[in-house]
Amino acid sequence: MDTQKQYDLAVVGGGLAGLSLAILQAKAGKRVVLFEKNKYPFHRVCGEYISLESWDFLNYLGLNLEQLSLPIIKKLHVSSPKGTVLSAPLTLGGFGVSRYFLDQKLVEIARKLGVDIHEGTTVKQIEETSSGFEIAADALRISAKMAVGAFGKRSNLDVNWKREFINKNRTSLNQFVGVKYHIDFDFAKDTIALHNFKDGYCGISAIEGDKYCLCYLTTKKNLKLAGNSIEKLESQILSKNPYLKNIFQNATKLWDAPEVISQISFEKKQAFYQHIPLAGDASGMIAPLCGNGMSMAFHGALLLNESLLSGQSLDDYQQKWNKQFAVRLRAGRIVQRLFGNEITTDLLVRSLTYFPSLTQKIIGLTHGSIIKV
Template structure:
């Protein structure tokens, strides 16, 4: 095999990509991290970090920086429906409100600090080659070769055009923006409306991140940022009346897919949303992106060091991914479908209010084992 420019090229500088690059650099691999956008940048996300991420941040060496950035501690949830049902509960530990504008930059800078070559503003156009002969990656900044390529390009990318899920009907549209005018200390709110739901939580700036997801059929109205159905939930409507949008923080995306995707595509190992995304209802996608990188990197390193065959790399990664995430993704889809149906959402929230163990069971079923529950608000 010819000498390659890098051991590994990581496509996509979100949570999965940066976390992979950080771990690989910590093991001395030569890493190129490619991100199409220029950091810092606003991204579509609820910006609520579930309790599991805190231990991941500590392992990646960014917990102190997250703390200094002023991540907002969140310990409670508040769910409401358009029919007036509501449910308050405690989280199993401390979650965080932190904008992607800040978080992705911190992760990208950490990868850089550890010696990864990090190119933002660099779009990957195509990948050729394979695990046997090595890869060639064509980008907007030229070609780069490597022994291995990681696909960390998120929920939907031009790199996915040949993957089966892009041909499927994906009817969900989502929007996010930062707002001033109200304060929501320590709580993540989720408000159901007919056809969708909207999350509100405070971030490091004191602003509120508002993020909704809805079936496209409900969006036949003029207001594309706060469509009419959102105002049918009385608690949400009361909040919206007092909120003003911060300019340039808005982001909208359509064709969102929650399909299970292949863990390898033409020998490229998929990590994070590019392998499959949990529904936003669970608020756990970022923790899963970090966790899937932690599952993949030891196997990838084993392959690079000649301790693992191509076949074993593929088989073992697919098997641990399915064991850890498959059921969580399925339960997440079920909860999402229930919450966007006004009647079921009302019944479900009322039942969980009467039987709190039911709500705790759902939270547990959509989460990993590491709840970070030992941390107190004062630790953040």
């Protein structure tokens, strides 16, 4: 066991929720240790669009967003598999930034505040003790008064804990594959586009450095139909949408191979496991086409930080979490079911073009309000 330092908080997972919580706790004078299985900076499968509700929050954490000259996104284009297009303004809007860039900036802030960060370290178990928690991570054993899980969409801890969503039978909500590229392409920087295809959808939006994030979600079934080949999946299935065909034929991929993640689940999750509170994707995921998962990670970290600092119970955190996110997640699951089917998607896109107020209501249901800090 590491007896040199006793921590107030151990954070397992160094994504947006974990890093934000670590920074908030360090700002409050807490001794924090954070574990991340990868080494910074690195790419993650993510749409890389952040709602402007998070702008002030990120500035509070220590980022000077104005100086970063990030693309501001105020327009939405949605296309059906047949190419029918819906265009709508994004009332709140957002901005684009890669996880490679953003996570590294947050890591630098956390380290300056005294957070001990263990990169390239996999946590095997979190055990509750009489004085708090003990974290077993590779060759390390570290103790802390409180432990938090912020380990993303699916981890070895989810499996070890036999969480309910892991043991669910195959459903329409838990058999997804995510793929992401950075590309060079001629596309409006103030617009995010969501192009649907059979059993999936693909987003494109600008990020820093005149690059674009291209990220899509589809089913394991689609990948299997393409012979488990990403290249065939894109040419035979995604490219049936004329907009996606144009992208794959004319964009320059900036990586030799995409980032890929499988076994993505949008099933309901609890915001804690036993006495361990969870944050970010570990506590629940919204459908990526709703474009708000990154802001939810920030907001969830703020809620959990408030509960930890006030000494409130886990039930209180769960109640706050439900109040903030339950409607958004429910709306996201409904939208998830509507999009992807070729017939219903085309019908929905055509219908929404005649009802802009309904379009804004759907956008509003999946977005929050300005995060107050």
